[in-house]
Amino acid sequence: MTRTTKIILSALAGIVVIGLVGWFFVLPMFQPHVFHGQVIQSTQAAPSIELDSADGTIRLSDYEGKVVVLYFGYTFCPDVCPITLAKLDRALEVIGDDAEDVQVIMVSVDPQRDTPEMLKEYVEHFNPTFLGVTGDLETIDRVATMYGVYYEAEEGSEATGYLVNHTATVMVIDRDGYLKLVLPFEGTAEEVASDIAYFLR
Amino acid sequence: MLPVKRSALIVLTIVTVLLAASCSSSSGEITIDDPWGRATPEAAPASAFYLTIEGGDTADRLVSAESAACGTIELHETIITDGVMKMQHLPNGIEIPAGGEAALEPGGLHVMCIGKLDDFTVGNTIALTLVFETAESQTVDAEIREG
Numbered sequence: 001m002t003r004t005t006k007i008i009l010s011a012l013a014g015i016v017v018i019g020l021v022g023w024f025f026v027l028p029m030f031q032p033h034v035f036h037g038q039v040i041q042s043t044q045a046a047p048s049i050e051l052d053s054a055d056g057t058i059r060l061s062d063y064e065g066k067v068v069v070l071y072f073g074y075t076f077c078p079d080v081c082p083i084t085l086a087k088l089d090r091a092l093e094v095i096g097d098d099a100e101d102v103q104v105i106m107v108s109v110d111p112q113r114d115t116p117e118m119l120k121e122y123v124e125h126f127n128p129t130f131l132g133v134t135g136d137l138e139t140i141d142r143v144a145t146m147y148g149v150y151y152e153a154e155e156g157s158e159a160t161g162y163l164v165n166h167t168a169t170v171m172v173i174d175r176d177g178y179l180k181l182v183l184p185f186e187g188t189a190e191e192v193a194s195d196i197a198y199f200l201r
Numbered sequence: 202m203l204p205v206k207r208s209a210l211i212v213l214t215i216v217t218v219l220l221a222a223s224c225s226s227s228s229g230e231i232t233i234d235d236p237w238g239r240a241t242p243e244a245a246p247a248s249a250f251y252l253t254i255e256g257g258d259t260a261d262r263l264v265s266a267e268s269a270a271c272g273t274i275e276l277h278e279t280i281i282t283d284g285v286m287k288m289q290h291l292p293n294g295i296e297i298p299a300g301g302e303a304a305l306e307p308g309g310l311h312v313m314c315i316g317k318l319d320d321f322t323v324g325n326t327i328a329l330t331l332v333f334e335t336a337e338s339q340t341v342d343a344e345i346r347e348g
Binding site for chain 1: 239241242243244245247248249273275277281285286287288307311313314315316347348
């Protein structure tokens with residue numbers, strides 16, 4: 001091997017190493033965040049909310065500066081609602097310390113049966129920082145319509161009375177009060193955490 | 202040669218015994234795997250049980266379930282269409298294919314407990330009786346977990 005070949009080979013090896021480092025470590029830092037949820041480009045702030053919690057009236061504007069995670073559900077729901085709330089709790093755990101800037105709010109789609117006290121106990125079972133809110137039927141109707149949430153009571157059996165079919169998605173409102181993201185029911189806690197964390201930067 | 206033959210014979214015997222044992226345990230009977238119930242706060246009027254049912258030799262149906270811990274029990278299925286969640290009551294029960302399985306899992310088929318009469322807190326166990334169309338009923342201990 002001549003001296004020249006050696007130099008060329010070392011130069012090539014150097015280029016390969018730099019290339020690999022760049023490709024795997026540097027480039028990803030400049031990659032845009034890949035969302036798992038559906039991104040929404042809102043031209044105006046998310047519709048205002050004024051609903052009752054066990055600790056008084058809450059307004060969406062009370063949480064300006066925080067990322068609000070909004071979910072519509074009800075305490076009679078044994079499957080999808082607990083899965084979602086448990087997932088949101090795990091997502092906050094994944095986010096870590098920054099999660100203190102996240103406020104999860106569950107809005108009842110069963111205002112006739114859910115009281116603010118029931119909702120408080122229900123959501124706090126999953127995470128003590130979660131808020132549960134309700135209102136009269138008319139207010140809930142209005143809020144659900146404004147957020148594009150479908151809900152409808154469907155006659156059940158004698159035991160269930162009725163069950164509520166409802167939109168099972170989770171909405172993310174950024175620190176400035178704009179609706180930014182809709183997360184599907186199917187996503188994992190890690191995916192939810194990664195999407196919420198984007199708005200905490 | 203003799204020791205080799207003998208050891209081969211021993212191996213063959215063991216294999217035969219094991220095969221016979223595994224066959225007898227899987228034949229006919231429906232078996233229930235990993236029954237558990239979801240921990241829900243006291244304020245929640247309902248909860249759900251999940252389990253896997255391994256089918257027996259013939260197809261059967263889970264037609265109902267009973268528990269002293271629930272006012273009423275119904276078999277339900279969560280169906281999500283275009284983001285909308287619906288809980289479908291299954292009055293005809295859940296099919297258990299012969300040799301197959303019926304998996305009752307979060308977000309899908311579940312045993313809905315309406316009107317909780319016991320503590321659905323982590324660590325508690327709740328007796329749940331599963332009633333089949335043809336097979337004899339089975340009572341299992343469902344462990345209460347977060348989920």
